[in-house]
Amino acid sequence: MLGVWLSNERKVVTFAALMICKGDRPPKAMENASEKIPAELAKELRMLAHDLSNALETIVQATYLISQAAPPENLRRWVELIDQASQEAVQINHKLRQVLRSQS
Numbered sequence: 445m446l447g448v449w450l451s452n453e454r455k456v457v458t459f460a461a462l463m464i465c466k467g468d469r470p471p472k473a474m475e476n477a478s479e480k481i482p483a484e485l486a487k488e489l490r491m492l493a494h495d496l497s498n499a500l501e502t503i504v505q506a507t508y509l510i511s512q513a514a515p516p517e518n519l520r521r522w523v524e525l526i527d528q529a530s531q532e533a534v535q536i537n538h539k540l541r542q543v544l545r546s547q548s
Contacts, residue, residue, distance in 0.1 A: 479547075486548030493541045500537060503530045 481489070507527045515523055 481544070481547045483548065486544055490541070490544050490548075493537055493544060496537050497534075497541075500530055500534050504534065 480486075503526070507523060507530060511520075511523050511527065
């Protein structure tokens, strides 16, 4: 089980995004309103997740365009690998954004 620790003025709170991305449920304590991510930190994380979404969308679209150009077989395997990895990254980022919404 993975987790990230974030600190805010001597109070340490847990952030369960990586646990949820791996399919684990966050601890019950994370559902408590007093365990929310500080607003400033949540805003910064949401902005980073948004920027990551934009970068991933560029990769997804470029991969699609390359695949439509009918690349040779040896390159097609690499395009498929990039496509699968970028789709997985999009799903992880979506889960991260869901956690941010629920914890802020």
